[in-house]
Amino acid sequence: MSRLLVSNGLILDPVTQSVKTSNVYIADGSIIAIDHEPDGFEAEHSIDATGLIISPGLVDLCARLREPGLEFKADIQSEAVAAASAGITTLCCPPDTHPVIDEPAVVELIHRKAVTAAHTNVVTLGALTRGLEGKFLSEMSTLYTAGCVGVSNSRKPVANTLILRRAYSYAANYGITVFIEPDEHWLSMGGCAHDGPVATRLGLQGIPVSAETVAISRALELILETGVKAHFGRLSSSHAVELIRRAKERGMEITADVSAHQLFLNEMDINSFNSMCHVLPPLRSQRDMEALRQAVKDGVIDAICSDHQPHEPDAKQAPFASTQAGISSLETLLPLTLRLVHEQVVPGYTAQSLLSTQPAAILGIDAGVLAANRPADICIYDPEQDWQLETTTMLSRGKNTPFAGWNFQGKVRYTIIAGELIYAA
């Protein structure tokens, strides 16, 4: 199999908290050594990574590929290509496809398509309840065996708390992690923006913070009683951060992520009905945004994901409340996180951990680490390159992003998956 040498690049080492110039030796899809050249290693291809950072490939905890069922928005092929160009080597697809991922056949379909696309690894979350309808348990064990790394009910409600408790208990039975997007649907129903001064001024129906915190509180109590492993996805408020912090302090084994855009945008960005800022959970106040950034800094939040939701143009071309929520965000996951580094919110190796090492651990997959005998999923980027995001050059089929026109520093040059050079800028 092909042997690849990545030479003279910079590796961020969290242990020594330093940057080191290194070589990475790859063969048979794995990293076989770092720095110490293996005996007799002859590279068939090599990449000169002088001045570039060699990072584990990004592991994106939540990216919607729209296939099966919503192929008019995007498909696995197009989004896998976009992911690779953005340095993302594994992404996790939530179960709200059409049909829902509650049958092994759907899992297999997605995996097969991802393999064919050959641009990024795709893992899936199975549905917590059948059809995501919140009434009956899904066949979690079967889904797990078919390859799902966890289960989730997406943002859809479970019919009542009893069913939720039983679902968690059942997941715990097999040691399956529950991925929770906390939303108390009665409190958020009909809302499209944070319940605050901007929604008031614009006459938009608000989603109060309690929609998130009531759901988190309820879930935490059930997690305590059932012992299920749980991950909270896409936090949006400072109160939510506090709940997670306190739960962790009590010793609960939970993890949490935030989507990258929540660290840079808040309710003010809706401005004058900018539908590109229509997201769920909504962009909240400046204080909430700062609390999320602080939580990333001090480790209450374990990972940053994209929450990628590509849309066709029509989905965003209507009055605000009638548009569909979501940002096409694969291509801004790394740039926004690097901006956190530039703004000195986190050091570079922490950013790496937030994007690769920790998400991989949350998903329970062998990824996100640059070390010998680990899969050769690698992102090599130029930390100095200045560029501007333009919708015309985005690779995702979804161009719905409020970051169009933003200037970024740091761009992916090479992406290696299973030891193969998949993307070169």
Added chain:
Amino acid sequence: MDEIAKPDQLLEKLADDLKQLLVEREIDDPLMVGIHTGGAWIASSLHAKLSISQPLATLDISFYRDDFSRIGMNPRVKPSSLPPQVEDKHIILIDDVLQTGRTIRAAMNEIFDYGRPASITLVCLVDRSGRELPIQADVIGQHLRPGTDQHIKLSGPEPLEFVIT
């Protein structure tokens, strides 16, 4: 430019000429209508000098201008005060400076929106060159040929004076 007489002097001439014209045309109960703002001042003076019995009416032609799209809305449009009936009346329409003729055209349009007058007699204090429409005054204080970029305006009401820029 020719020497321009004082407004008061011209008013005397207007009053005399108008009186004579009314006799010639056998108009004995005219309705005097002054165009805001300068025409209204002159009309007020003539109304008194000729002892006209019908109350003085005034017209603001802002809404009838033909250059509305170009100059936009003037927020301070004074109310026009035409009597409810202009049918079969002999109107004496009075303005200060006659130049392009567009103001008079607008004034006539406005009068006709109120009804069909028996006649309209046009009285102007000053008739200067620069006509863009076929409009002529019946009674004129003074003819002038100023330079094309010279503007003549009447200021008032007390004292009435010409302002030339």
Added chain:
Amino acid sequence: MVNKSTSPTDPLIGNDSWNIQLDSKGRLKHFLTIEGLGSEILTNILDTAESFANVNEQRVKKVPLLRGKTIVNLFFEASTRTRTTFELAAKRLSADILNINISTSATSKGESLLDTLQNLQAMLCDMFIVRHCDSGAAHFIAGNVAPHISVINAGDGRHAHPTQAMLDMFTIRRNKGRDFGKLRVAIVGDLLHSRVARSQIHALNILNTGDVRVIAPKTLIPTDIEDMGVSVFNDLEAGIKDADVIIMLRLQRERMQGAFLPSEHEYYSQYGLSEERLLAARDDAIVMHPGPINRGVEIESSVADGARSVILDQVTYGISVRMAIMSMVLGREPELTETEAS
């Protein structure tokens, strides 16, 4: 905020409301919301409306100002009152007016708002007057019509009803004079769902009103409304104490459904403007209501018909104010014409 560059020509990016409302010379091109306009423009509107009020008191109420212009009433939400006032205003300006009631036609068949707009634009009109149930609809339409078309917002969702707010300001000015600084104005009722109230609050603040108060039970007060520049009261009598102007808002039946209120009866007993409650306000306070009135729910009949009520005047003024706004918006030199021979 972080460094960002936004391209104003990129249709995927929103514009500031004030940007989209004004042309390059700062004149009103659209009239979508009071927010972001300066007191000079608002005063201009009120002064222009005075001129039209004079016209409307004449026997001949028509002026040829907008002759040859085509105005389309685009109502996605049914409304007879507002639509007819705009129609009357347009006709008195000699414009041609087309009434399109979309709630019964195209979009109910699934045609997108954008497609509806494009079809209408093909008819080559000059102005859309839009009422829609979604907040931000007027902005959306203004951002998606051909450059020569102006849009007036006749009410979008809960966001804004700027022409109503202007006629309310006109009514206040006619009754209380030009100095709003010495006025205490109280707005009472369902603030949460009211686009009229939001526009009124903006207008009152831009015109430097001394004290703007909102009065309602907590369930009907929008979150952080204080940020809009008002003080909040949950007690009617405390709120209207020494008020110069009381604006009552309509309570809709649906509020009982959404668990905002238990009953109209209890609402009236606590928040209804009765003769007795009115005594808390100043002796010369005026009572306003954007209509339609729910007698016995938000206001006592005798107050609505009483000496302090200026509710019917509001309706009359509505025509002059709308004539003023329509002429100001359409009476601008088009910015992309060839030079005309003068």
